Amino acid sequence: GQNIDQPTEMTATEGAIVQINCTYQTSGFNGLFWYQQHAGEAPTFLSYNVLDGLEEKGRFSSFLSRSKGYSYLLLKELQMKDSASYLCAVLDSNYQLIWGAGTKLIIKP
């Protein structure tokens, strides 16, 4: 079966750095997405990785290792507005998005 694992919840301090991990086992791989979802709202796109390595975009970076079936999202200089759920999703061989359950990130002052 297809499976994506993320921690259920993480807590971090405003101004700090946090790393959210994602491991996956899917039938094929055509890229990995990270989405941010605030409570009661739709997911919004953060990043896309299809090759190994680190992609940096402002305060957010995403890393991929295809051989290990592993990705992480790195958030720097945390702000209170970063409190949200972060969803990892893999595009499988049928170009269907397979989603993790999401990691709820709580930012404390």
Next chain:
Amino acid sequence: DAGVTQSPTHLIKTRGQQVTLRCSPKSGHDTVSWYQQALGQGPQFIFQYYEEEERQRGNFPDRFSGHQFPNYSSELNVNALLLGDSALYLCASSLLRDREGTEAFFGQGTRLTVV
């Protein structure tokens, strides 16, 4: 440029009833995917429409059906509603022909409550 729009935003239905949810994709997009998201869970893929046909389907019963119109808008129909169908229903649009790196844009969702 309007993004993905869904209607209605909230809906309350009685068990056994039928419901229709609507989605207009982002301008220029030709593919619409529907997802069901239960509270505290990630989205679960229901099906995807392209060129007015169901292209892929997730593990959902036949009570869930859909349609795509020539203008690429789409409907999700759910028959014989169960309490367990209560969820946020998300519509996402994308470009099928631009598969690599295709970013799915989501609508704000329809919150369906079955009582």
